[in-house]
Amino acid sequence: MNILSPVIEKSAALIPIHLQIKGAHVFQKVKKGIVKGKPIPVFKESPIPDVESLAIEDIDVSNPFLFRQNRWQSYFKRLRDECPVHYQKNSPFGPFWSITRYEDIMFVDKHHELFSAEPIISIGGQPEGLAIETFIAMDPPEHDLQRQAVQGVVAPKNLKEMEDLIRSRAKDVLDSLPIDEPFDWVQEVSIELTSRMLATLFDFPYEDRHKLAYWSDVAASSPEATGGTGSMDEAFTVAAEVAKQFSKLWREKEAKKSAGEELGFDLISLLLANENTKDLIDRPMEFLGNIVLLLVGGNDTTRNSMTSGVHALNQFPDEFIKLKNDPSLIPNMVSEIIRWQTPLAYMRRVAKEDVTLNGQTIKKGDKVVMWYVSGNRDERAIDQPDQFMVDRKNARKHLSFGFGVHRCMGNRLAEMQLRILWEELLKRFDNIEVIEDPKYVQSNFVKGYTQLMVKITAKPS
Amino acid sequence: MGNITFIEHNGNQHSVDIEEGKSLMQIAMDNGIPGVDADCGGECACGTCHVIVDNNWIGTTGNVTKDETLMLDMTPEKADTSRLSCQISTSEDMDGMIVRLPEFQM
Numbered sequence: 001m002n003i004l005s006p007v008i009e010k011s012a013a014l015i016p017i018h019l020q021i022k023g024a025h026v027f028q029k030v031k032k033g034i035v036k037g038k039p040i041p042v043f044k045e046s047p048i049p050d051v052e053s054l055a056i057e058d059i060d061v062s063n064p065f066l067f068r069q070n071r072w073q074s075y076f077k078r079l080r081d082e083c084p085v086h087y088q089k090n091s092p093f094g095p096f097w098s099i100t101r102y103e104d105i106m107f108v109d110k111h112h113e114l115f116s117a118e119p120i121i122s123i124g125g126q127p128e129g130l131a132i133e134t135f136i137a138m139d140p141p142e143h144d145l146q147r148q149a150v151q152g153v154v155a156p157k158n159l160k161e162m163e164d165l166i167r168s169r170a171k172d173v174l175d176s177l178p179i180d181e182p183f184d185w186v187q188e189v190s191i192e193l194t195s196r197m198l199a200t201l202f203d204f205p206y207e208d209r210h211k212l213a214y215w216s217d218v219a220a221s222s223p224e225a226t227g228g229t230g231s232m233d234e235a236f237t238v239a240a241e242v243a244k245q246f247s248k249l250w251r252e253k254e255a256k257k258s259a260g261e262e263l264g265f266d267l268i269s270l271l272l273a274n275e276n277t278k279d280l281i282d283r284p285m286e287f288l289g290n291i292v293l294l295l296v297g298g299n300d301t302t303r304n305s306m307t308s309g310v311h312a313l314n315q316f317p318d319e320f321i322k323l324k325n326d327p328s329l330i331p332n333m334v335s336e337i338i339r340w341q342t343p344l345a346y347m348r349r350v351a352k353e354d355v356t357l358n359g360q361t362i363k364k365g366d367k368v369v370m371w372y373v374s375g376n377r378d379e380r381a382i383d384q385p386d387q388f389m390v391d392r393k394n395a396r397k398h399l400s401f402g403f404g405v406h407r408c409m410g411n412r413l414a415e416m417q418l419r420i421l422w423e424e425l426l427k428r429f430d431n432i433e434v435i436e437d438p439k440y441v442q443s444n445f446v447k448g449y450t451q452l453m454v455k456i457t458a459k460p461s
Numbered sequence: 462m463g464n465i466t467f468i469e470h471n472g473n474q475h476s477v478d479i480e481e482g483k484s485l486m487q488i489a490m491d492n493g494i495p496g497v498d499a500d501c502g503g504e505c506a507c508g509t510c511h512v513i514v515d516n517n518w519i520g521t522t523g524n525v526t527k528d529e530t531l532m533l534d535m536t537p538e539k540a541d542t543s544r545l546s547c548q549i550s551t552s553e554d555m556d557g558m559i560v561r562l563p564e565f566q567m
Contacts, residue, residue: 156564401500
């Protein structure tokens with residue numbers, strides 16, 4: 001458990017949060033040097049073997065190279081077919097259960113009284129000394145109050161207000177893309193658009209928007225939580241930076257509020273306007289937690305869906321033709337992209353009591369991982385699940401947003417951003433051709449792309 | 462056979478036949494009522510089949526479970542007579558019932 005949080009909480013009123021985080025960083029460094037705290041796992045990449053060569057109990061889907069090497073489909077298919085509720089007892093993240101079929105995942109996600117989201121939703125724990133508190137990792141009733149305070153920022157009513165701004169910012173990006181020459185879609189489109197979006201949501205200084213994407217990447221890439229490529233030093237430096245910049249933003253908006261000025265519909269203004277969260281800054285780990293949750297939630301997910309749409313339409317060229325012939329399919333395709341990609345591969349729970357599921361007994365206290373990425377390819381629930389179909393029936397029936405009280409709060413924002421992107425793309429471009437195999441993220445949690453080289457052809461005018 | 466009227470946020474009305482025992486959500490889906498998504502397929506787990514039942518009819522729609530309340534609390538358009546239509550089992554007692562759809566499903 002994190003021993004520093006209570007200290008930080010108490011001193012919050014006196015010492016700025018970012019200086020406290022720096023203090024905690026020094027403490028962790030010293031501790032690692034002297035008493036050798038929990039070691040941070042080191043992941044060395046080696047080729048992933050053919051799943052058929054492994055005994056079922058040796059299958060470890062927490063391997064952070066499974067997505068990176070694009071070997072995940074056969075692994076999850078074998079688990080779904082042979083051992084849908086699977087126990088891996090020796091992973092680098094400790095023992096855990098994998099839930100791999102659609103119906104079983106729905107069961108776990110729905111039953112928050114049996115499966116707790118605390119203390120965190122990644123397979124591994126948070127970096128020592130940096131245990132932020134976020135409502136995605138809280139159970140009712142605390143969860144409900146915190147979520148209600150912030151969900152207005154991404155509520156459809158608020159989004160309607162923002163649609164024009166988001167569209168005009170998207171147009172700027174697309175109008176400046178190089179034509180008929182190779183470029184990286186991830187950098188030039190997906191990251192750029194999501195950074196602009198986040199800056200809009202947070203009312204963050206627009207010229208500093210690229211920091212938001214960088215911070216989010218660092219926050220989601222801790223090796224102990226997800227097998228990512230981050231380092232402890234980077235995590236602490238970024239946490240301190242996020243705390244500093246967002247405290248500043250908070251104080252500015254607070255001053256506006258005190259002066260009787262009208263507050264906007266950005267995240268911090270909404271937090272300041274809500275009785276339960278107006279003093280959130282005095283609870284630094286919670287403050288930081290909410291910011292980081294919205295950063296990561298609004299970043300990796302949409303970014304990777306923006307990339308995967310292009311990738312999918314290149315793998316299924318007939319679907320691209322179908323789409324071009326009928327752009328009214330865009331909203332349906334957006335849901336299909338989100339299913340096909342599943343940008344966050346899973347959410348983790350802990351059993352609150354012994355639970356029998358599909359013949360296996362999960363013991364109280366065991367970690368339970370709901371592999372959305374597998375449920376979304378479950379032949380039992382979804383017709384031809386590996387096919388990408390822009391006109392799929394019931395395309396909204398997918399697990400990527402989760403179900404139950406933790407269902408994705410930003411789902412409508414994500415759908416809107418993707419819809420706008422594709423509406424504007426189809427107006428401008430005749431083709432978006434993938435010219436190299438994509439490169440994928442190292443992580444067991446973020447299922448995403450680091451690079452997708454493309455060449456675009458303009459529409460004949 | 463009785464019927465139930467859905468009123469969209471823009472005022473459009475749709476009258477549908479009651480099919481005793483079927484959920485109101487399923488009836489909406491079968492009749493293609495716009496504005497009901499029902500992403501989870503009737504599991505009380507997504508909140509996208511939200512309807513606002515007319516005051517005079519709320520008594521006929523049965524009890525609200527704790528889980529339904531939790532899901533409804535997540536939508537900013539929640540009203541006093543909000544229900545998830547997947548949790549309402551229809552019966553002939555509901556002949557003439559009016560339900561309104563919110564502007565957005567969450």
